[in-house]
Amino acid sequence: MIESIIRAINNNEEISFVYSGLPRVAQPCAVGISRAGNEILRCFQTEGGHITPGHEWDLCTVAKISNLELTGKQFQVIPHGYKQGDRGMRRIYAQL
Secondary structure (H helix, E strand, C coil), X not given: CHHHHHHHHHCCEXXXXXXXXXXXXXXXXXXXXXXXXXXXXXXXXXXXXXXXXXXXXXXEEHHHCEEEEEEEEECCCCCXXXXXXXCCEEEEEEEC
């Protein structure tokens, strides 16, 4: 799964997946290891359900993601508010 997320980040490609029981479509921005040692994904959600309405930025534990697919849809604009060097990650595998 990590390889697919890295490929999506490198190609600016949206992904779809299920997280917390909710289907989502998102622009993946960074993936790596959290300070707690878990693989995590920082993404900007463009479609689907939210646990917290109006909350577009998500930090997802990769092990809790299911049904991950690359959509084939590329995004040209970096999501508003994104900054490289994610402070939530002690090691970054890939980032925009």
